[in-house]
Amino acid sequence: MFQVVAFLLLMLSCNVFADVTDGTELLLTFLIHRHGDRTPVQSFLKYSNQPEELAELSAPYGYGQLTPRGKRRAYAMGESLRNRYDILLGPTYNFSQVYIRSTDSTRAKMSILSALAAIYPPTDDHRWSDVLDWLPIPYTTVPSKYDFNLAFANCPAFSDEYKSLGLKSPLLALYSDALSVLSKRFNTEVTDSSMLIYSLYDLYVSQISLGLPLDEDIADVIDDLGAAANVAVDLLFGDPKYIAYQAGVLLQQFYEYSALVIDGADTQKVRIYSAHDFNVYSFKAVAQITPRQGVPKYSSVFALELRKVSETGQIVVLPVYLPEPGEEAIYLQVDGCDQLCDYNQFVEITQPYSFDEKTWRSECGFTEDIVIDESSFQ
Template sequence: MVQEVCRHGARSPTTFMPWDNLLIWPYGPGELTPEGIRQHYLLGTALRQKYINELKFLSPNYNQSEIYVFSSDRNRTIISAFSQMQGLYPPGTGFQLRSQAMETIAQPPINVKNLQKTISQLSLNPLPYLTQVIPIHNDEIIRELALNPSSSCNYYDYLASYKMTLPELQNIYNKYPDVIDDIQKCLVVSKSKAQSLARKVSDSVIANNFINNPLPCNFSMSFITKVQQLAEEVKNYNFFEPDFLARLAGSAIMQKIANNFYMKITMNYTKKFILYSGHDTTLSFMLAFMGYTMTGLPPYASTLIFELHEDKMEYYVTLKYNNKDLKIKGCGSVNCSWDEFLRFVEIRSIPDIENACLINTSQVLQRSLRVALDDVFHLPGDNGGSLKWYFWISVSLYLVLLLMLILLCKRKFLVENLGE
């Protein structure tokens, strides 16, 4: 079984800066560009070459029992998934009408202009060029939670927003005074405003630079490098640190990956290829969940590909990030045994993630927030967290119950003996 989690392709800036407009970005803010569509189509052709042409793993024509595609509910991720599937099953691989009679029978109950001309052009092809359309799903809450937790996990969003109010954030901005100064001069804003706009400026200049647009405000390539580093540090601080945040954000998607493999091993589960189309944060959350240090955000159209292999009734999992092997922590080698992989995901996951995300944040005290965001705060499975608060609470409760049981037994013994 193969499971791919990808970032959408190249897009327009999610927020237009003064130098952005609809002439440059006619599709609007945050939308997939033709370049992004091309990226995912080519990614799909690479997958077809490997899993269909070389390994004969998937059927050469789309088979709904083998493929499942899910996307977060954003235009750019849905179109990315569709484009990738066009590469995996390109025009010419679709199924034709069952008979020539269907050319006239397969019509909608309305008048169609130029009907005969269209039928003649299509012949037995349902769509031009025998195009194969593959469904893209985004109807389950848990999957949206898995792909876009920063906007769908209430507790995570609350903690991340709270972190942005802490003084530690200012320490990051203080490391890049020249970047903040350049933004101030360009946009004619205050220092604090320039700091709050730094990530949006970074997003815009990266998108513009990708399609070779002239850089605004005479920004240099050095500025782009530094503002990107600043944006990455802020994002890492805000989204992935400490470890509890990474685990809270990554639990849902990693549980889905493990559960799909589990169904493949233990049940008659026919799916062989599952695609999750998400965002840069989706991949970053997963990498942070797996304990990798975040050194740069995943580029457009990045992929994490998990493969489940069987060798003489033994199962193991491999992981590739942008076609490079990654060793899953807690595993003896790149070929991670199924037991090791499952144990790792179970230990790292936040139990009952759906309810954890629905926590009533209005009842969360400031002290609790600080504890949740303190590096010494751990749940079972954290590195170095084998004997933390939850352990001592469990032991204390056990001792209290044991003491109560002893007292009850003693009382019963005394009553019986006094009665005699």
């Protein structure tokens, strides 16, 4: 017993249990999250083992829509954000403290509404109903055609390439047995398309969430399919040639609001973007995060936290990942930087992947007459 106590005291004296944020002050959090659990996208129903049953389960909500489980998970995400960022959020909603934006997608908008119900439960001074324990909290959105967070739909420089992506990776060979099961089932070469691998995994995760079991042969390989999807998502949304189109404007806005906070300007210190798995992943990519943690789960959160080291006054960036509501935060690292990355060094490393919005539109080849397909994200 004495040896155990002595060991624990030694560990404490060596700061083994210290949090990387100890000795820092949180100045700003700039975060993006994935929506909660949803029904499948209709075009991929044909790859389900039980398409009719899956269609029936989806019918009360529509395809691609948030489910009751998705609302609960998004609410739990809101609780996690309140716990982590309580110091910046204030006791009740105040426009001067927080900025909230969603893609013009019903599942993303419903997710942020669910999360905000947890972030801002009504206090006595703001209670407006004897029946509803809820406050209406506003968020902003823009039409999908103009949203820099939907580059795969409205940025031809990327979307034209995205639609034809059939990228392979030597890493996919590690999962050849699992992929061959799917290839035989659907009579198509699954390994020829990273998009198909990524979409199949997304379908099956949605199906499991709805409570519909997978066929035994698919269930047997679902873990390997998930690992293959982690490779595929990096091919689709982590390619250095395209990540600036996908999340470069978001990165530039992080610079802009960080500069305001550093200068002591009056600006919102919590910025929340409700979006999709590809947004979470591509924001990690432009931030040069390593490793990137694979396909983001429902209601996962990625944040860039701007912090000040109390002892030195140094301004640093800490990348934080909340993989699932209620789980411990994972502190990530910028490639080529310390975990607490000096802000100026962070900008230097990531600047090649940033865009101001006007330049982004020009480089994308955006025109007012562009027509986009919203079916996959509505």
